[in-house]
Amino acid sequence: MSDEERRDSLADQAAAWIPPWERPTPPRPDGTDEPPGEPEVPVEPEPHAAIPAEPEPHAAIPAEPEPAAGAEPEILDTYRSSRTETVQDPLRESAAEPAGEIGVGVPGKRGRRRPAPEPEPAPVLDDAELRGALEAILLVVDQPVSELTLAQVLEQSPERIGPMLDEIAAGYTAAGHGFELRRAAGGWRLYTRPEYATYVERFVLEGQSVRLTQAALETLAVIAYKQPVTRSRISAIRGVNCDGVIRTLVSRGLVEECGTEADSGAFLYRTTTMFLEKLGLNSVDDLPPLAPFLPDDVEELADATR
Known part of the structure; x- marks a missing residue:
């Protein structure tokens, strides 16, 4: 083929060429007139990053054997109810427990302790019993004892001890006993009365010389x-x-x-x-x-x- 014939053939092909957007749409096999597009590719959901499982804080519960296939419905219901009562969510247990309580030795609860029980208040002694307790203590002391010490021993208010001691001392004086209760060296102690000192001295110091020079x-x-x-x-x-x-x-x-x-x-x-x-x-x-x-x-x- 000569060069002129080749040029005429190319010109005819260029003149007869139709752009794709102007070409007629061929019928689709399913009978619709929509232009064939790219086949739809099913989009799979993007998998999430694997969350590392937290270590189980409690001891693993041994798996119970599943009931055999074909078991009676009553057996299946009993099995499901026992599984529901036995296996509980530890997070729900910790959330349901009130804050501030501490439970030592409670299974399934860690990091919480129950507050120690408050000591019961000491019973308040009546005046007669308080008087007798004070007299009993004062009879055995070998040195003056303070009101605060007596209050701590008897577990009573210090405001009651002082007036009661004054009342006891006044009662001894009014009754004319051979001893008296008086303050000495910052505390209280029983002493013999001065008018009976000669008899006491004769009993204690007989045959002894303890006087200072x-x-x-x-x-x-x-x-x-x-x-x-x-x-x-x-x-x-x-x-x-x-x-x-x-x-x-x-x-x-x-x-x-x-x-x-x-x-x-x-x-x-x-x-x-x-x-x-x-x-x-x-x-x-x-x-x-x-x-x-x-x-x-x-x-x-x-x-x-x-």
Whole structure:
């Protein structure tokens, strides 16, 4: 074929060419006139990411054997009901349990404990029983006992102890007993009455000599009125060395050390609770004043010793 014939053939083909959008639509096999499109591809749902299973907090429940096929309907219903009652959701149990309660030893509940039961309040004693309890305790104490200690032992209000002790003391005095209840060394204790002291002394001290010497009494008086005081100050007041006497008073439990002086570092001495107890005093403020016992020329004597 020559070049001219080839060009005529291509021109005829170009003239006879019809664009696709202008071509007639051929009939579909199902009889519809819709243009054939791309076949529909079923879209499968996108699978979700696998959620890691949380570890079961409880022990695995052993699987019960399924009932055999063809079992009676009553057996099947009993099996389903037992499975429903046995297997429970632990999350529902923990959510249903009220917050703040703590259950120790309760199966299926972890991390919660039940509050400890509150102690029952102590019974309130009536006046007669309280009086008897106080008298029984005061008969066995070997040193003055405070009102707070008595209230704690009897589990009663401290506001009731003080008035009751005052009432007991007033009753002993009104009845004329040979003993009395009084305050001493910050507490309460039973004492014999002063008018019967000679009989008690005869019974206790018969054949014994427990009296302090004159030097010990003078030294004890200086410490009682000048406390806290150093040894040098005591010796300066008495005019003699008091080291041996102070050791005797310390061994008897009437005097004790109570620190050191800031300037010199010397030991300081003061009277003890036993001193107050033996003299029947509540505090050193109850000591009698010294002015009535001083001589009239005390100032002249002080000037003479300087």
